[in-house]
Amino acid sequence: MKTIVFAGAGSMAEALIHGWVKEGVVLPENIYVMNKSDQQKLQRMANTYGVQIVCESREIVKKADCLILAMKPKDIQKAMEDLVPYLQLNTAILSVVAGVSMDTIEQTLGKRPMARVMPNTSATIGMSASGVAFNSSTTISLKEEFMHMLEAIGLVIEVQEDELHAVTALSGSGPAYLYYLVEAFEQAGMKFGLSQNVVRKLAVQTIAGAAEMLKQSSEEPTELRRKVTSPGGTTEAGIKALEENHFKDTIYACIQNAEAKSRELASVKKNKKL
Known part of the structure; x- marks a missing residue:
C-alpha cells in the first residue's frame, strides 16, 4: 500500500505509525494523519515520525490505498459520513475502533476490503498481542499485506470477527490484569518488609522470565509449573492457597465479564446505529 490515511490520531494510531516507520513497513511520506481537535499533536507526530498532516481538507482520502479508522467510537459515525x-x-x-462491527462500517462506507484489529496498549513498544478479522471482500494477498503491517507492532493472529470479543477480554484488556497482579505483589511484598522498588523489580523480572520460558519452551504451562513446584516446598504451599481461593475461577470470571461487556457495548452501538 502506497498511500495510507489515518482518520484519528489517538494512541493506537501513533502506535501503528511508530511501528511502521521504525520497521520501514510504510514510508513516512506516504502516511497522512487527519485530526480536527488537536493540531499540536499532529505537528508533534509530523516532527517525530515525518508523516504528513491534514487539518481540514479531505481530498487526500481520494488517493488513499488504505483508510484507517482510529477515532473514538462515539465519533465514528459522523467521521464516516x-x-x-x-x-x-x-x-x-x-x-x-473498539466495539464497531465491520457490518456497521459497511452500512456507511459500502462493501469493500476491510480488516478490524484489536491491539493492546503494548503496541506502543512493539509488543502488542492483536487479533484481526477480515471481511469476505479481502483477498488473500491483501490479508497477507495487512498481517505484515500489523506484525510491526507485535504478535497478530487472525480470528473470526465474533471472536474479537474474547480477544478484547483476554489480550486487549490483559495488560491491565497483569498490572493489577503487580500491584498485588507489591502490596504483599511490602507487608513482609520489602520496599516497593525491590518488589516491583522482582515481580516484573519474574513475569518477563516466565513469559520468555513459555515462548521458548515446547512444554505446556502445567509441566513448567510442575517443575517449579517441589513436593512439600514453598511453591506448593503458595499454589495450594491459590487453589483454596479459587484462583482459576476468578480468572474465568474476569474474562467472562469483560467478554460480556464487549458484546454489550457492541450491541448498544448497533441498536443506536452509532
Whole structure:
C-alpha cells in the first residue's frame, strides 16, 4: 500500500505509525494523519515520525490505498459520513475502533476490503498481542499485506470477527490484569518488609522470565509449573492457597465479564446505529 490515511490520531494510531516507520513497513511520506481537535499533536507526530498532516481538507482520502479508522467510537459515525464522499471503490479499510462491527462500517462506507484489529496498549513498544478479522471482500494477498503491517507492532493472529470479543477480554484488556497482579505483589511484598522498588523489580523480572520460558519452551504451562513446584516446598504451599481461593475461577470470571461487556457495548452501538 502506497498511500495510507489515518482518520484519528489517538494512541493506537501513533502506535501503528511508530511501528511502521521504525520497521520501514510504510514510508513516512506516504502516511497522512487527519485530526480536527488537536493540531499540536499532529505537528508533534509530523516532527517525530515525518508523516504528513491534514487539518481540514479531505481530498487526500481520494488517493488513499488504505483508510484507517482510529477515532473514538462515539465519533465514528459522523467521521464516516464526512469521509465517504471522498472514498474510492478500491480503498481498503482498517479499523482499530473498539466495539464497531465491520457490518456497521459497511452500512456507511459500502462493501469493500476491510480488516478490524484489536491491539493492546503494548503496541506502543512493539509488543502488542492483536487479533484481526477480515471481511469476505479481502483477498488473500491483501490479508497477507495487512498481517505484515500489523506484525510491526507485535504478535497478530487472525480470528473470526465474533471472536474479537474474547480477544478484547483476554489480550486487549490483559495488560491491565497483569498490572493489577503487580500491584498485588507489591502490596504483599511490602507487608513482609520489602520496599516497593525491590518488589516491583522482582515481580516484573519474574513475569518477563516466565513469559520468555513459555515462548521458548515446547512444554505446556502445567509441566513448567510442575517443575517449579517441589513436593512439600514453598511453591506448593503458595499454589495450594491459590487453589483454596479459587484462583482459576476468578480468572474465568474476569474474562467472562469483560467478554460480556464487549458484546454489550457492541450491541448498544448497533441498536443506536452509532
